[in-house]
Amino acid sequence: MVFKDCVGGLKELRPLAHLLLPLCFHWIAEEMTVSVLVDVVTSALCPGQTTCSEAIYISGLQQTVVGIFKMVVLPLLGQLADEYGRKPLLLITVSTSIFPFAVLAWNQSRGSVYVYYVLRTISFIISQGSIFCIAVAYAADIIEEGNRAAAFSWITGFFSASHVLGNLLARFLPEQYIFVVSIAFLILSPVYMHFLLAETVEQVPKRDRDSTFLTKIINVAHKRYESMRDAAAVVFESPTLRGISFVSFFYELGMSGISSVLLFYLKAVFGFNKNQYSEILSMVGIGAIFSQILVLPLLNPLVGDGGILSLAILASIAYGLLYGLAWASWVPYLSASFGAIYILVKPATYAIISKGSSSMNQGKTQGFVAGVQSIASFLSPLAMSPLTSWFLSSTAPFDCKGFSIIVASVSMMIALCFACLLKPDEKLSHDPEDEIEAPLLRES
DSSP: OHHHHHHHHHHHTGGGHHHHHHHHHHHHHHHHHHHHHHHHHHHHHSTTOSOOHHHHHHHHHHHHHHHHHHHHHHHHHHHHHHHHOHHHHHHHHHHTTHHHHHHHHHOOSHHHHHHHHHHHHHHHHHHTTHHHHHHHHHHHHHSOGGGHHHHHHHHHHHHHHHHHHHHHHHHHSOHHHHHHHHHHHHHHHHHHHHHHOOOOSOOOOGGGSOSOHHHHHHHHHHHHHHHHHHHHHHHHHOHHHHHHHHHHHHHHHHHHHHHHHHHHHHHHHHOOOHHHHHHHHHHHHHHHHHIIIIIHHHHHHHHHHHHHHHHHHHHHHHHHHHHHTOOSTTHHHHHHTTHHHHTTHHHHHHHHHHHHSOGGGHHHHHHHHHHHHHHHHHHHHHHHHHHHHHHHSTTOSSSOTTHHHHHHHHHHHHHHHHHHTOOTTOOOOOOGGGGGSOOGGGTO
16 A cells, blocks of 8 residues: 555656756755755864854854745745745745855855855755755646645655755765866756746735835734734643644754754864764764655554654654764664654654544644744854853863753753653544635645
């Protein structure tokens, strides 16, 4: 049955070939730079050192700024994609990554790194999350409703596979060629889309569009506020949805905090470079492909969504503690192996929210929990950046260089406690008149 679903999903991807191929180019290009960026930034900002507090602080500030602006930009881009078409918005979002990496390909001095961070922050605000959302909307335009789930699972699989390929390229390419090859892929992606990707949305007449861009921003922000307020009322009436909101907040608070400092920590403690980073990230990516395509469909009927969620959070805790307490250079590889399990947190969360919501409130509740996660993701660097810098320095109160990662793991322990209290099968009944309300995810 699982095999038939996979084959069915693959057949549904045929009309999406001209979308997925350039997106794979883009995802590969972005991922292959991740492992080398730590070395480049550290060398430019803290030459001759393995620990760089300035780089950690700047990365944390970048994540916070991006998280704040994304809460408005994501729904705005979704609305623009509905009005002006998927193709122009995809072209804009995938093109933003070219400029920051072009700066580093040209020069890797201190000033160039600062320019990179400014441009990359703008790029993240526009493209992070929005590319995937617009791509899913494009797929929904041309795939029948009954076949979308299988097709979406394959799109996610392509995303994970692209990350693996990107990390493998970074592992074997000489460092001086990584940014050049990445830029070539990043340019190829929008060029391919421009000539071969078909539009799926009929253009809205100009008289039906908002008069100004500023008006559009104000309207989207107001709609976002109203939708989130209504969604909060729905969520807090349901014990299941209220519980999963707490789970999502504390989990994202811990996991995003770990992600923001992990590579800098590994470089400072074990002297890792782009080769080790690529190997670790490849392990996580391969595990993600395996678990999403095979493990999740087989495990779900046995333990349910709540069981998968608790198991995945438990794996996340082990992942964080092993990194924080790592006593040898092989321990991070052991920790990375838990990526095959903790990657299941998000699909299990989405499933619990879906089953705990009435049909008319699906978009509201999913959007509310996504907002909760966004708040956690921009709060976590405020604590993680200074704490990591402190314990990596010579002024640390005691010798535990991974103490900040251990603290982040405690946040995920709190998430596990809330997950164990969940009753995922509960569903709160709502007034049928709410059926007329538009889902929030249409705006995102």
